[in-house]
Amino acid sequence: MILQNLACKKGKGVAGHSVQCWAKRRRHLEAFPEDGTRGFATDRPSASQLREELAKEHVKNLSNKQKAKKEARAVDKDFFMSVLNSSATKRDAKAYIQRFTPSKESPKPPQTNSAAPEQRTHPSQGNGVNLGGLYGPASVVGSPQFLQYPHKQTGSLVGPRLHVALVKIRAPQTLDDETLNGVGRTLSQLARLGLLSVVVVDCNRVPESTQDPTWRSVATTQANRIVAAIDSEGVTEARLVDNIIGVYEGSEEPRYGAHTPIATHVTLRELMMTPLRRGVIPVIPSLGYTDMTQTAVPILASDAVLALTRELAGLPTQTCPDEDPEEVRERLQTRRAEVSLDRIIILDPLGGIPTSDRPNGYHVFLNMEQEFEPAKKDLLKGVQLDTAEASLQGQSKRDHVSDLGSSNPFSRFVETEFGGPKSTPQTVASEPEATTTPKPENKYHLQNLELVRSVLSMLPPSSSALLTTPDEAANAGKETPFRAGGVGTRRHRNPLIHNLLTDKPVFSSSLPMGRLGQTKSMMGDDPSTLAASITPTTFAKHGMHITMFPDPKLAPWEPPQPGKKHIKLTDSYIDLPRLVHLINDSFGRTLDVKEYLKRVNGRIAGVIIAGEYEGGALLTWETPPGVPDDGSPESRARMVPYLDKFAVLKKSQGSGGVADAVFTAMVRDCFPNGVVWRSRSTNVVNKWYFERSRGTWKLTNTGWTMFWTTPEMDRQTFLDYEAVCRGIEPSWADGKSILD
Incomplete structure (x- = not known):
């Protein structure tokens, strides 16, 4: 029966093609002279002319198709190149391409039965129906298998890993159409760049608002506005998905971890995953359904985001009594292999998190x-x-x-x-006085x-x-x-x-x-x-912990005093081997540890460590030449705060904010009154240093450039800085004459 159907379809296709060719050839055979009479046999073009005309038409059609494809590729190339050139450095562009380029082998979910993958990708062997090579392997993939003892299917094949961002838009009802269309355009561009969004709509409704009869229509209307804004671009589609969030009933709420109470969970998972696999953006209103009565209730948008996070990240939640634990485990493993939840994006009319520590009022x-x-x-x-x-x-x-x-x-x-x-010229202002009344938007x-x-x-x-x-x-x-x-x-x-x-x-x-x-x-x-x-x-x-020895919150970093214990790199709370590895890896050279300890021990101001020695800074108190190092008040007043080593592991350079975190801790917490350091004049990092310093000065005949963050500096301070930067000898074991 299958072969008959195939033959019938094939015959219809051949017949239709023949009719089209016959009609087309007849149009070419008929000639129409200028006097309006129709001529036949004697006016017909020769067979060679017909073949030439047909060949020209075929070439023209093929050329048009190729031209259209070429233009489409050019548009895509222009889009990607314009975005990459305007928003990223070469290093950033390379990292982006590495993150979002699919691997040659698509990730597959773990299999508990080693025979299962073979049954899904090859003709059945043994007890099954073996179709041999009649249709080739491609026609068998995914086709029914007639097995006497069928194996349990433990998972489904997944394609390239989906990179997903959870986007929460608060108060969309306050946004005009122009702004909302701009947001839709940006989400569409993110999708073209490889990052699909799952949008949660937050209309500022709370669970207590069930008495308001308009809550559901408001949520649905605003979600549809966002869908229309994304669809208006004509590149990426969006779909309203309003029935996938379940709400637990009862007084006891399950909990996951220390910070995430599970009030909500994802029920109809495929309603969200199917659009994502097709490149469609799901738009989800803050609407849930109770598990027992299936009553629609408003939910907090934050609870919806948490439920979606647990689902997309493949984290365990409360399961239904009739669910097989083994199937749940395999489903979670499949989700982790299929989806990478890279970002959470919060679009709030109030913007980012405010702070009193920066003049612009926001945490960067x-x-x-x-x-x-x-x-x-x-x-x-x-x-x-x-x-x-x-x-x-x-x-x-x-x-x-x-x-x-x-x-x-x-x-x-x-x-x-x-x-x-x-x-x-800048006027240095005093610290602003803190207000005592919390602002309403702080909620x-x-x-x-x-x-x-x-x-x-x-x-x-x-x-x-x-x-x-x-x-x-x-x-x-x-x-x-x-x-x-x-x-x-x-x-x-x-x-x-x-x-x-x-x-x-x-x-x-x-x-x-x-x-x-x-x-x-x-x-x-x-x-x-x-x-x-x-x-x-x-x-x-999530970041990393920044450790400072000694802790500047307990006492400010000050020049060493006679009779007081000095910090040393050999102290037990400092992991010297890891610190040395950090310096060697960052500089690409080998430190002469013995000579270095001999030089810095006794004059160390402090050490800053980021995470598990992913980055760090080592700072010292240096005595300018000609100043007696006797611990007197006059000597201590002339000592220079010097950044001796600033290091970041190569794998953490250019990303993760390690360098920024260390530098900020140094200038904000450790040396608020300024610090000085030097760098090779040809160092590619000098631009980064320049942007963060108060001033720079090239040390003639040395190959060094001096940087400082000191806000107010007199002539003597400048000369002391210059003398210290000129006089320090490098402590490298592999060619001490080379600048560090």
Whole structure:
């Protein structure tokens, strides 16, 4: 029967093709002279002419198809190249391509029966029906297998791993269509770049709002607006999925871990996974159904995000009594192999997480391991400034954000060959006084902060979070005026696209505010203009712990005093072998440990360690030449705070925020009054150093460039800095004459 059907279909196809060819040939055989009469046999073109015309038509059609394909490839190439060129360095572009290029072998779920894969990809052997090579292997894949003792199917084949971002959009009802269309365009571009979104719509409804009869229509309407905004681009499709979240009933709520109560869970999983596999963006309103009565109830958007996180990450949840534990385990393993939940993106009209520690009013980068509790306390106390007010406060000493002022007699020492702006006079303002009344919007900031903490605690360390405003996310869809959103004169970047390509914030967290382009001196005194120039975006990672020896919170780092114990690298709380490995790996050279310890022990100011020795800084107190090192007050007053080694493991360079975290800890917590260091004049890292320093000076006839962060420096201090940087001898075992 199967063969008859195939023959019938084949015959119909051949007959149709023959009729088309006959009709086409007849049109060519008939000739129409100018007098309107129809001619036949004598006017018919020759067979060779017919073949030539048919060949020309075939070539023309083929050429048009190839041209269309070439144009489509050119459009795609232009899109990717324009995005990569405008938003990423070569290193970032390479890392992005490595992350999002599918592997040659698609990941497959683990199999408990080794025979199962063979049964799905080859003709059955033994008890099955062996079709031999009649149709070839391709026609057998996925076809029914007639087995006398069928094996249990333990999983399904999966394609290339899906890279997914969870996106929560708060208060979409407050956004105009233009902004929402811009957000849809950006989500569509993310999908073209390899990152599919699962969108959760947050209309600020709470479970108590069931008495409001409009809650469901509002949630559905706003979700449909987002679907329409994504579909309007015509590149990526979106689909409303409003019946996949289940709500546990009863007084006891299951819990997963320390921070994530499970009030919700995903029920109809394939309603979400099927669109994702097809490249369609699911849009999910904050709507759930009770497990027992299947009643629609409003849920917190944060609970929906947590439920989706557990499902996409393949984490265990409460199972139904009739579910087979073995099937559940295999399903979770399959999900982990199929999906990589890379990011959580929160689009909130309030923007990122505010802070009182930066003049722009927002955290640029949050190392959750180190900074979650301080950020939470800051929000609970309401210690924050209005963005415009914070901008008007100027540059404070504690934040090290101003350049070396031109009013300083030594401003001529500031080098500009690295491409940075020349210094301008800056007025150092005192620290703003903290307000005592928490602001109402802090409730939403706290919810966002807690949600990011909970999601990242369930994901691998490589995952990240981005919090920004819908306006910032939509800027790719608007004609925006020029404004400096990064260092110097770089054009404003879409934070979502930039973060996807680089896995970094829009600008470095250790970058002083004075290097961000638009400052008060450039824009005047208009608070609204200043507020609009600041990007309220926060990038967060689970991060790593930053350890400082000694702890500057207990006592500030001061020059060594006679009779007091000095910190040494051989102390038990410092892992010297790992520290040496960090330095050797970062510099690509071998440290002469004996000579180095001989030089620095007794003058160490402190050590900063990031994570498990992924990065670090070693700082010393150096005595300028000609100053007696006798511990007297005069000698201690002249001692120079010197950054002797700044190291990051090669695998952590350029990503993860390790260097930023170490540098920020150094200038903010350890040496708020300034520190000096030197670097090879040809070092590629000098641009990074230049952007974070108050000034630089090339040491003639040495091959060194000197950098410092000291806000106010007189002539004697400058000369001491220069003398120290000229006089220190390297301590390398493999060619001490080579600059470090």
